[in-house]
Amino acid sequence: xxxxxxxxxxxxxxxxxxxxxxxxxxxxxxxx
Amino acid sequence: xxxxxxxxxxxxxxxxxxxxxxxxxxxxxxxxxxxxxxxxxxxxxxxxxxxxxxxxxxxxxxxxxxxxxxxxxxxxxxxxxxxxxxxxxxxxxxxxxxxxxxxxxxxxxxxxxxxxxxxxxxxxxxxxxxxxxxxxxxxxxxxxxxxxxxxx
Numbered sequence: 001x002x003x004x005x006x007x008x009x010x011x012x013x014x015x016x017x018x019x020x021x022x023x024x025x026x027x028x029x030x031x032x
Numbered sequence: 033x034x035x036x037x038x039x040x041x042x043x044x045x046x047x048x049x050x051x052x053x054x055x056x057x058x059x060x061x062x063x064x065x066x067x068x069x070x071x072x073x074x075x076x077x078x079x080x081x082x083x084x085x086x087x088x089x090x091x092x093x094x095x096x097x098x099x100x101x102x103x104x105x106x107x108x109x110x111x112x113x114x115x116x117x118x119x120x121x122x123x124x125x126x127x128x129x130x131x132x133x134x135x136x137x138x139x140x141x142x143x144x145x146x147x148x149x150x151x152x153x154x155x156x157x158x159x160x161x162x163x164x165x166x167x168x169x170x171x172x173x174x175x176x177x178x179x180x181x182x183x184x
Contacts, residue, residue, distance in 0.1 A: 002039055002040065002041035002045070003039065003044055004038050004044050006053050006055040007055070009054075010056055010063055010082075014054075014078070014081070017079070018080035022052050023050075023052070023105065023108065024052045024054050025047060025050075025052065025054065025076075025101065026054045026067075027055050027074075027075050028058040028060075028063075028064065028067065028069045028073065028075070029033070029056075029057065029072055030059075031057050
């Protein structure tokens with residue numbers, strides 16, 4: 001099944017965005 | 033989003049290839065208030081400093097989520113300004129997702145970005161003509177209405 005490779009650490013996500021020169025796509029979700 | 037959009041193969045590939053995907057519970061006591069999250073899903077595009085560049089909320093089916101993210105990325109590039117990059121994003125919406133509800137806005141913004149780059153009014157006239165021909169019921173045609181007056 002296709003899946004998005006979510007990062008669950010905000011700081012880690014921004015660091016990767018900087019390293020990869022990409023925007024971060026941040027999904028604020030309701031875990032239910 | 034989990035049950036429909038995020039498991040769509042095209043969405044997953046697009047998100048993985050284009051962005052750094054980050055998932056945060058809306059109730060996060062620090063990030064929720066910082067980004068004024070009031071509803072889920074709230075989806076943001078952030079730069080590497082954490083500055084919000086684009087925001088949308090609510091459910092998207094797969095065929096609308098990719099155009100929405102392309103539109104957001106195009107707006108980010110438009111504001112840099114990286115207008116050729118913005119036009120690439122807007123153009124992809126029109127080429128690959130012409131039935132998207134966001135396609136008329138993409139036509140508008142693509143024409144505006146091209147006009148700013150070239151100062152050629154045909155880009156503005158083209159916005160009106162294309163919207164009139166392809167999306168006559170779109171509110172973006174109303175916004176483009178003055179451009180028909182540029183015709184000689």
